[in-house]
Amino acid sequence: MRVLGIETSCDETGVAVYDSERGLLADRLYSQVELHARYGGVVPELASRDHIRKGLPLIQEVLEAADTPLQALDGIAYTAGPGLVGALLVGASLGRSLGMALGIPTLGVHHMEGHLLAPMLEEHPPAFPFVALLVSGGHTQLVRVEGIGRYQLLGESLDDAAGEAFDKVGKMLGLAYPGGPRVAALAESGTPGRYEFPRPMTNRPGLDFSFSGLKTYVRNTLAEEAERSADGEVSEQLRADIARAFEEAVVQTLVIKCRRALQQSGLRSLVIAGGVSANRRLREGLQAMVEKERAQLFYAQPRFCTDNGAMIAYAGCQRLAAGEHDDLSLNVKARWPLATLPPLGQLRA
Ligand code: KG4
Ligand code: ZN
Numbered sequence: 001m002r003v004l005g006i007e008t009s010c011d012e013t014g015v016a017v018y019d020s021e022r023g024l025l026a027d028r029l030y031s032q033v034e035l036h037a038r039y040g041g042v043v044p045e046l047a048s049r050d051h052i053r054k055g056l057p058l059i060q061e062v063l064e065a066a067d068t069p070l071q072a073l074d075g076i077a078y079t080a081g082p083g084l085v086g087a088l089l090v091g092a093s094l095g096r097s098l099g100m101a102l103g104i105p106t107l108g109v110h111h112m113e114g115h116l117l118a119p120m121l122e123e124h125p126p127a128f129p130f131v132a133l134l135v136s137g138g139h140t141q142l143v144r145v146e147g148i149g150r151y152q153l154l155g156e157s158l159d160d161a162a163g164e165a166f167d168k169v170g171k172m173l174g175l176a177y178p179g180g181p182r183v184a185a186l187a188e189s190g191t192p193g194r195y196e197f198p199r200p201m202t203n204r205p206g207l208d209f210s211f212s213g214l215k216t217y218v219r220n221t222l223a224e225e226a227e228r229s230a231d232g233e234v235s236e237q238l239r240a241d242i243a244r245a246f247e248e249a250v251v252q253t254l255v256i257k258c259r260r261a262l263q264q265s266g267l268r269s270l271v272i273a274g275g276v277s278a279n280r281r282l283r284e285g286l287q288a289m290v291e292k293e294r295a296q297l298f299y300a301q302p303r304f305c306t307d308n309g310a311m312i313a314y315a316g317c318q319r320l321a322a323g324e325h326d327d328l329s330l331n332v333k334a335r336w337p338l339a340t341l342p343p344l345g346q347l348r349a
Contacts, residue, residue, distance in 0.1 A: 117318070133257075202253055
């Protein structure tokens with residue numbers, strides 16, 4: 001089965017073709033980062049308009065690269081949520097109208113299921129069951145995964161998502177949007193141990209997270225350092241030290257909770273997915289932890305950690321191949337809890 005995947009939930013237009021026999025045939029990503037950079041975050045209306053501009057040309061480009069004429073497609077998958085409704089509607093309209101014109105089934109895919117399954121595109125994919133840590137700009141969740149659509153939420157962030165905290169701290173440090181990768185880069189030249197930030201919610205039981213206090217900690221530290229300095233500015237080195245302490249605190253908090261999730265579930269495989277799973281220190285910290293726990297760590301290559309069309313084509317292909325498809329209504333969802341998804345092959349109500 002050959003499936004076209006379309007991702008437009010936020011500020012990246014991602015398109016890919018996945019073939020159940022031959023794997024990923026082509027994928028392209030158009031990032032709107034420059035468009036939103038001067039506003040310091042994503043402007044939803046601008047995002048929608050740009051998806052309209054980029055959607056069709058990108059689809060054409062990917063089909064050519066995949067050597068796949070429209071008639072060779074067996075299905076179309078698009079992101080139906082969670083995300084920005086206007087942006088989602090662009091991808092949904094493209095996918096649905098193409099599907100209707102070609103007389104092939106379409107399916108609205110859950111964005112976080114896409115992330116969750118992205119490591120399946122790698123050479124050594126994880127086997128079910130496993131514990132998944134989903135860490136993106138909008139979500140921080142620990143999930144027990146028995147199979148596709150068999151998800152049990154173990155814990156989640158009570159306030160900011162990990163990526164969101166990275167982005168907000170990036171802003172405080174004067175870095176451009178999105179802050180995550182830039183905070184990580186700045187932390188490289190930071191002095192380890194110069195500051196010690198708290199590891200929120202790790203000294204009580206449970207698998208929930210909270211990152212907003214950590215953000216306040218960064219703000220206060222910056223303010224104290226500014227007050228202490230002669231010119232009221234915080235030096236590049238101190239900002240790097242703060243970035244390092246922040247990153248370390250987030251990573252260690254995630255490592256502690258992942259270890260706890262593995263121990264409590266008795267599972268031996270940990271999958272990390274979503275934009276923050278591209279973070280090198282997080283990967284290293286988790287790798288060291290799973291080795292001690294005699295477990296295994298799985299993640300996607302960096303370009304499939306952040307938003308992309310390949311993960312939507314892959315997730316859509318699994319479900320379309322199992323007989324799932326859209327009904328006649330056009331439904332996109334800003335909010336959509338992952339655990340409400342049906343098991344593979346079950347048509348949605
Ligand atoms: O999964 P994603 O592309 O979009 C959402 O579904 O939200 O995740 C984007 C998030 C942003 O907050 C970005 O700053 C963060 O992932 N991110 C990182 C890194 N790369 C992306 N955070 C920390 N370190 C990174 N290397
Ligand atoms: Zn995402």
